[in-house]
């Protein structure tokens with residue numbers, strides 16, 4: 001019996017080697033990876049630039065120093081994030097929930113500075129922001145919250161893509177200091193916020209002087225064909241929490257702030273022992289530079305389009321959703337067993353929100369490999385739908 005705490009329903013497969021978009025399990029079986037460790041392995045496996053940069057970091061002997069001292073690689077990583085986000089300052093942490101905790105703290109402090117005694121954030125139904133007490137309270141899923149009450153207060157929930165609901169809150173609730181939204185909900189089922197909606201939300205934020213927090217932990221960092229989803233909508237948010245793909249497999253998160261959120265945190269307001277250490281910063285710098293050097297934004301758009309366009313039309317496929325290499329296929333019924341069936345066919349994917357097949361491939365996936373995803377997925381999907389139709 002394993003001594004690992006039993007918090008996950010794991011598949012009985014272990015990947016022990018990887019190269020490009022390919023993985024091998026303990027028996028030597030080869031798989032095509034259309035999940036990237038849930039949007040983490042941006043550069044796939046064994047990318048030569050990442051291997052070289054991390055090896056050099058290890059050779060330097062300095063993996064960690066602490067935020068008591070200057071960290072030049074942290075400054076260099078922050079410069080890059082400021083450039084690609086269009087925002088001003090970066091707090092580094094180690095995960096998505098930490099990036100969101102920082103965002104929630106910034107929103108509360110911003111509210112207090114505006115004279116709001118009990119600042120609140122507007123959050124969305126079906127959102128996922130993490131599993132700390134504050135971020136699970138912000139999350140729009142009873143399954144995530146159940147058993148952990150009392151929840152953290154100060155969150156007002158509205159449906160995604162419903163501006164009237166936000167206007168109603170604006171009219172009746174004087175405590176709101178910020179809106180927090182995933183522009184494409186990942187765990188919730190690849191639910192895409194309409195760009196018109198995002199622009200409308202931004203306008204309301206401007207009018208009300210609320211912070212706009214764009215949780216791009218899953219959808220950000222190039223996956224949709226631009227660095228960030230708000231760039232498709234054409235405006236700047238105030239806060240952008242990031243993690244997952246930021247370090248291509250090295251754990252790292254970041255809370256990027258600008259606009260009204262700039263300068264809210266002062267020395268002593270927030271901290272993290274590991275946050276922004278030289279090992280993680282080397283991964284961030286290399287990930288961002290490689291996305292640029294290898295044209296991976298355009299690649300994500302192109303290969304994503306190819307995969308979405310090649311999915312079959314069938315009565316039991318409710319909708320194909322997403323942007324770039326963030327792809328959801330909603331089926332008419334729960335389809336958890338598809339994960340195992342895809343593994344059997346040598347394809348790694350995931351099912352979320354019970355009935356949505358989710359693919360988040362590495363951004364280095366080529367068009368040929370995208371076609372290979374379809375070659376493996378379509379028969380599995382078709383067999384699943386036919387079997388269910390016959391049952």
Ligand SMILES: Cc1ncc(COP(=O)(O)O)c(C=O)c1O
Nearest residue numbers: 095096097128129130186217218
């Ligand atoms: C949009 C979003 N925010 C936050 C998180 C939490 O990130 P982490 O698991 O690194 O704490 C996730 C994780 O799935 C996410 O998808």
